[in-house]
Structure formats: structure tokens, C-alpha cells
Amino acid sequence: MKFPWLKALVAVVDSGSFSQAALELEVSQSSVSEAIVALEGSLGAKLLERGRFGARPTALGIQVLLHARVSLRALEGIEQEVTLAKGVLRGKVRIAAFRSVAGKIITPIMAALQAEHPGIEIDLLERPCNLMPLTQMLHAAEADMAFLSEAQFDGVLGWKLFTDPHMALYPSKWAKTLEEVSPARLCSKTVITSSDGDSQRLLQRYFEQHGQKPPQIVTVREDLTMIQMVAQGLGVCIMPRFAVDFVPPEVKMLPLSQPLERHISIAVRQGALRLPAVKVFLNMLRQQIPHSDLPHFEVGMD
Amino acid sequence: MKFPWLKALVAVVDSGSFSQAALELEVSQSSVSEAIVALEGSLGAKLLERGRFGARPTALGIQVLLHARVSLRALEGIEQEVTLAKGVLRGKVRIAAFRSVAGKIITPIMAALQAEHPGIEIDLLERPCNLMPLTQMLHAAEADMAFLSEAQFDGVLGWKLFTDPHMALYPSKWAKTLEEVSPARLCSKTVITSSDGDSQRLLQRYFEQHGQKPPQIVTVREDLTMIQMVAQGLGVCIMPRFAVDFVPPEVKMLPLSQPLERHISIAVRQGALRLPAVKVFLNMLRQQIPHSDLPHFEVGMD
DNA sequence: GTGATCTATCGGGTTTTCCGATAGATGTTT
DNA sequence: AAACATCTATCGGAAAACCCGATAGATCAC
Numbered sequence: 138m139k140f141p142w143l144k145a146l147v148a149v150v151d152s153g154s155f156s157q158a159a160l161e162l163e164v165s166q167s168s169v170s171e172a173i174v175a176l177e178g179s180l181g182a183k184l185l186e187r188g189r190f191g192a193r194p195t196a197l198g199i200q201v202l203l204h205a206r207v208s209l210r211a212l213e214g215i216e217q218e219v220t221l222a223k224g225v226l227r228g229k230v231r232i233a234a235f236r237s238v239a240g241k242i243i244t245p246i247m248a249a250l251q252a253e254h255p256g257i258e259i260d261l262l263e264r265p266c267n268l269m270p271l272t273q274m275l276h277a278a279e280a281d282m283a284f285l286s287e288a289q290f291d292g293v294l295g296w297k298l299f300t301d302p303h304m305a306l307y308p309s310k311w312a313k314t315l316e317e318v319s320p321a322r323l324c325s326k327t328v329i330t331s332s333d334g335d336s337q338r339l340l341q342r343y344f345e346q347h348g349q350k351p352p353q354i355v356t357v358r359e360d361l362t363m364i365q366m367v368a369q370g371l372g373v374c375i376m377p378r379f380a381v382d383f384v385p386p387e388v389k390m391l392p393l394s395q396p397l398e399r400h401i402s403i404a405v406r407q408g409a410l411r412l413p414a415v416k417v418f419l420n421m422l423r424q425q426i427p428h429s430d431l432p433h434f435e436v437g438m439d
Numbered sequence: 440m441k442f443p444w445l446k447a448l449v450a451v452v453d454s455g456s457f458s459q460a461a462l463e464l465e466v467s468q469s470s471v472s473e474a475i476v477a478l479e480g481s482l483g484a485k486l487l488e489r490g491r492f493g494a495r496p497t498a499l500g501i502q503v504l505l506h507a508r509v510s511l512r513a514l515e516g517i518e519q520e521v522t523l524a525k526g527v528l529r530g531k532v533r534i535a536a537f538r539s540v541a542g543k544i545i546t547p548i549m550a551a552l553q554a555e556h557p558g559i560e561i562d563l564l565e566r567p568c569n570l571m572p573l574t575q576m577l578h579a580a581e582a583d584m585a586f587l588s589e590a591q592f593d594g595v596l597g598w599k600l601f602t603d604p605h606m607a608l609y610p611s612k613w614a615k616t617l618e619e620v621s622p623a624r625l626c627s628k629t630v631i632t633s634s635d636g637d638s639q640r641l642l643q644r645y646f647e648q649h650g651q652k653p654p655q656i657v658t659v660r661e662d663l664t665m666i667q668m669v670a671q672g673l674g675v676c677i678m679p680r681f682a683v684d685f686v687p688p689e690v691k692m693l694p695l696s697q698p699l700e701r702h703i704s705i706a707v708r709q710g711a712l713r714l715p716a717v718k719v720f721l722n723m724l725r726q727q728i729p730h731s732d733l734p735h736f737e738v739g740m741d
Numbered sequence: 742g743t744g745a746t747c748t749a750t751c752g753g754g755t756t757t758t759c760c761g762a763t764a765g766a767t768g769t770t771t
Numbered sequence: 772a773a774a775c776a777t778c779t780a781t782c783g784g785a786a787a788a789c790c791c792g793a794t795a796g797a798t799c800a801c
Contacts, residue, residue, distance in 0.1 A: 138518075139758090140440060141759095155779060156779085164759075165759070165761075167759075167760065167779095167782095171758080171759080172758090174781095180518070187778080189777075191778070197521065201521065205513070207516070207710055208510045211513065218502040218503055219484050222484060276713075292596060292709075294594060407594075407708075411505060457748060457749095466789095467791050469751095473750090473789080473790080476750095490797090491746075491797080494748085
């Protein structure tokens with residue numbers, strides 16, 4: 138088993154083709170091809186399905202890839218550990234997050250990190266959080282950390298950061314005196330919510346729980362579009378407060394009388410908790426968010 | 440970074456010397472030396488302290504080792520995955536356990552495993568459970584699983600298997616009619632317990648909790664010796680029922696009126712949960728122990 | 742001092758790795 | 772149908788890595 142073989146495998150799967158992988162790895166295409174052939178030969182099994190389209194992993198390839206990623210990531214951990222011992226910390230941190238978190242939490246941390254540890258590079262893997270549970274990216278070792286919108290860590294380490302209440306965005310003209318919005322009142326309106334995330338599912342449950350027949354729910358992708366729809370009087374938008382960053386005067390943000398909350402949490406791939414860069418990131422995060430459950434991590438030798 | 444370098448590093452640290460490592464790896468001593476020199480050179484840091492004694496890791500070396508173990512173990516995972524896909528499962532499983540568990544739980548599983556998956560090899564790392572928390576061996580990737588005597592998983596995955604009540608071993612002649620033993624009664628006797636495990640600490644707390652001044656506590660290493668001491672009338676022995684496998688007629692086993700229990704659990708290094716062999720082991724364990732919290736693990740592609 | 746037991750280094754044979762060039766395979770466009 | 776675009780596979784050769792045996796150097800025990 139040779140290290141470059143695994144790097145090639147991962148690069149090919151990530152980029153979708155041998156030639157693309159070669160570019161990313163900055164080696165020749167023949168090298169990549171030979172590496173894969175050697176790897177498959179040494180294992181005695183086919184890992185990639187090739188074709189005109191490029192290459193994709195076989196069922197076995199997917200399983201192997203998982204271990205390969207772990208192995209390679211651990212090697213990066215070695216380098217991080219060494220550079221840390223020399224005084225500067227350098228290394229990559231891969232974070233899976235959905236948009237609102239990506240923008241509001243991670244950006245300031247990136248800035249702070251830039252100042253304090255310029256060697257740390259953040260790979261932000263932005264994914265809609267309904268597509269596939271972000272925790273799965275941890276299991277597959279595709280990411281080191283994942284922000285979740287629920288405090289459900291299936292089998293991975295995680296901590297709750299804060300609770301984020303959903304708010305109602307009402308057209309101002311409908312809500313001159315209104316101070317809060319009851320489920321019953323919402324039912325009579327068209328409800329607009331994000332198609333990202335699992336707001337839609339949450340809302341369904343919300344109305345069921347409060348004994349209301351769900352109103353018409355429209356899902357929209359862009360936050361700005363949703364708000365503009367509200368401004369036009371097309372309906373009421375329900376979205377997490379944290380995801381709202383601007384409301385025009387035609388729109389009024391109101392709390393729900395029956396709260397609907399999500400719990401923003403962070404989950405960590407256990408192996409990643411050994412990486413100095415990850416520990417530093419988590420410490421920054423903890424500093425950024427008061428009252429979270431996050432403990433402090435000792436970075437360096439223990 | 441080359442894998443043989445890491446293999447050499449791990450072997451050297453595990454065996455304590457370059458030459459010993461060479462024997463274990465079945466390569467020449469010069470190879471090992473060259474590998475370590477190359478590794479240190481490529482990292483630009485010293486990882487091993489050499490001397491007449493052999494070699495031991497520097498502070499940095501210990502950190503690096505941790506990642507190295509993870510990386511290599513993941514490689515084994517690749518091979519396991521491939522052989523599994525070919526129909527037979529082969530691979531090593533490293534288990535940290537204390538003696539009573541080692542004997543009574545693991546042995547039958549080994550037998551069953553032998554029959555069903557003869558390719559699986561079990562590395563039993565038997566440690567007294569008071570010396571260092573076995574969970575630490577998981578963090579260091581020295582073991583894949585660890586049996587614990589408490590359901591305290593600090594940061595690692597784990598499940599409770601069963602609760603194990605402590606029993607009193609009384610000289611039969613003192614206990615003709617006695618059916619159970621109260622803390623008060625114990626106080627008047629010399630109490631004998633194991634020096635392995637944390638029975639001693641448990642007992643201290645036990646007496647404090649039940650408002651008794653602790654009696655004289657003698658700790659002994661060998662279970663048989665303890666029982667023989669009881670048979671001789673030298674005192675009363677308190678030990679977990681699970682650790683008792685034979686009592687002579689001169690000794691009577693009695694329950695405690697105020698229960699003192701330990702919770703036998705199993706903890707898994709998260710990365711290890713990806714290894715097919717580990718999943719198979721856990722499934723066997725689950726089968727062996729009814730009513731545990733252990734879930735079933737799907738082995739194979741998912 | 743002698744010997745035992747370590748690690749480090751050197752020279753050389755074998756294998757691996759990597760590259761550029763090129764062949765083969767397979768759809769797409771003209 | 773021919774030419775093209777875009778993949779992966781293979782070949783020959785240069786450079787590098789790997790591994791070994793032999794041997795040098797260091798350090799402690801006696």
C-alpha cells in the first residue's frame with residue numbers, strides 16, 4: 138500500500154476524472170492512471186468504474202475511500218502536530234455548514250483565525266442541510282466538523298451552541314398592532330419558507346402539534362426573494378431569526394406566540410478532534426458564542 | 440511521507456528499540472534506522488530519543504504517534520473492506536479489557552468468532568483497569584474497543600452491557616444463617632478486595648455513603664488468594680460477582696443488603712467502528728449479552 | 742580494557758515512481 | 772462516415788526510493 142495511490146484515489150473520486158485529478162495533484166495523468174492500476178492490483182479488486190464520463194467509485198470503492206480519507210487526514214495531522222511544535226500552526230480545517238451559519242458564525246472566526254494563526258486554512262463545504270445529514274460527511278471523513286440545525290448527533294461527538302427561534306416576517310401593513318403571531322393566525326395565510334434546510338418539515342410538525350390544519354406552504358430558495366415576497370404581501374414568511382439579516386420597512390419581524398426553535402450545534406469527527414487546527418477552531422468558536430456547551434480544548438502536548 | 444516510515448515509528452515505540460522493531464517487521468535493522476531518519480528528516484523534527492536503552496518517543500513523537508496509529512489502522516480497514524467484499528473477513532481487532540471481562544466475555548466470543556470468521560484475529564490487551572483509564576487507549580488508537588467497569592465514556596462512543604453487583608464472600612462458619620450482609624456488619628471485619636480495578640475506591644465511597652467508618656481494607660492481587668484468605672477466616676472479601684468463578688465450600692457468597700454495583704460497558708474508538716471486523720465483534724457481543732444497550736451493526740456496504 | 746548491545750552510515754542491487762509520448766476507447770460534431 | 776474531443780491505458784527510460792549486509796560509532800556493564 139502506497140500513500141500516493143490513496144491520494145490519487147481520493148482525488149479522482151473528488152474531481153470525477155483521472156485527468157482532473159492529475160491537474161489537482163500536479164502530477165501527470167499517466168501517474169494517476171498508474172497509481173490507480175497499482176492500487177487496484179495490490180488489492181485485487183476494482184475500485185473505480187471508468188468510462189467516457191470519467192470515473193466513479195464502485196460500491197467497494199466507496200467503502201475503501203472512507204478509510205483512505207481517514208488515513209490521509211491523519212497524515213495531515215502529523216504535519217500539523219510538527220509545525221505546531223515549531224511554533225506556527227498550519228493546516229486545513231474542513232467544515233460542513235449550511236448557509237446562515239456559514240455566513241454569520243464562520244466568517245468572523247475566519248477573520249480572527251487569519252489574524253492569530255494565518256497558517257490555518259478553512260475549507261468551507263456549504264451544503265443545504267436537508268440534502269443529506271451533514272453528520273454523514275463526518276462519518277465519511279469528508280469534513281472535520283459540521284454545523285447542525287438540531288442537537289441530534291447520531292454517534293458523533295457534538296455540542297449545542299445556541300437555540301435559534303423561528304420568527305414570522307409579516308407585511309407591515311397587515312401587522313400594524315400585532316406583537317406576536319399565533320399558529321391559528323398563520324393558517325389563514327400563505328406561508329413562505331426556505332426550501333433549504335428542514336424548515337418545511339419543521340413547519341408541518343409545528344402546525345400538527347398545535348392542532349391546526351397546515352396552511353399552504355410555499356418554499357423558496359433565496360432568502361432575499363422570500364422577504365421580497367412578504368414585502369409584496371404575497372404571504373407570511375417563517376424563518377429562523379439567525380437566518381434573517383435584513384428586513385426592509387415593508388416587512389415586520391414578529392415572534393411566534395408558540396415558539397418554534399432549532400438548536401444550532403456543532404459536531405466533530407472524533408478523529409478530527411486530534412488535529413490541532415480543529416481544536417483551535419473550536420476554541421475560537423467557543424469564545425465567539427457565549428453560553429454554549431463547548432468545552433475548552435488544550436492544544437499542544439498533553 | 441511514506442507508510443513504511445510510519446510503520447517503523449510505531450514498531451519502534453511499541454517494541455522499545457530499533458533492533459526489536461526490525462525483528463517484528465521482518466526487515467533489517469538498517470532499514471528501520473533509515474526509515475526513522477527519513478521520517479524525522481522529512482518532518483524536520485526529532486521524534487525519538489535514542490540511547491543505550493533503545494529508543495523512546497519525544498513529546499512531539501508521542502503526538503505524532505497518535506496520528507500515525509490512526510493512519511495505519513485505517514489502511515488495515517481498507518484491506519478488511521476488500522477481503523470482506525471477496526467473501527471472507529480477515530483482520531485484527533484490538534481490545535483493551537481487565538481480567539474478569541477478558542476471561543468470561545471475550546473467550547466465548549473468540550470461540551464463536553473462530554468458527555464463523557476464522558480470518559479475524561483478536562489482540563487482547565489485558566490491563567488492570569485502575570492504572571490508566573482504558574478509554575485513553577482508544578484515544579491513542581492503541582485499541583479499537585475497551586471494556587470499562589463504569590458507564591463513563593469521556594468523549595468516546597460506548598454502550599452499557601450489564602450491571603454487575605458486588606458480593607460478599609464470607610467464611611461459611613461465620614455465616615451459618617446469614618442471608619445478606621449489611622455495611623454495618625462488614626465494618627467489624629477485615630475487608631479483603633482486589634488491588635486491580637477500582638474496587639478499593641468503590642468500597643471507600645460505599646462505606647462513606649452508608650454512614651459507616653470504613654473498616655480495615657486489605658488489597659490482594661490474585662482472586663484465588665483472596666478466596667483462600669476468606670476460607671482461612673482472615674476476613675470478608677468483597678468482589679464483583681462477575682469476577683468470582685469458583686468458591687470452595689468453606690466460603691459462602693452472599694449479596695450485600697445495600698447494593699454496590701459496577702456497570703460493565705464497552706467503548707469503541709469512533710474510527711474503529713468503520714472496521715468490518717469490529718462490527719462483527721460487536722454483533723457477537725450483543726448476541727452474547729442479552730438486554731444490553733448495544734445496537735446492531737450492519738457489516739458490508741451501506 | 743573487553744564485550745555486549747544499541748544506532749548510524751555506506752555501497753550496491755532491485756524495485757518503484759514519474760514523466761512524455763502515444764495508443765485505444767467512446768461519445769459528439771460536422 | 773469522417774473528424775474531433777475527451778477520456779483512460781500503456782510503453783520506454785530516467786530518477787529516486789527501498790532494502791540489505793557489512794561495518795563504524797556510542798555507550799554501558801563488568
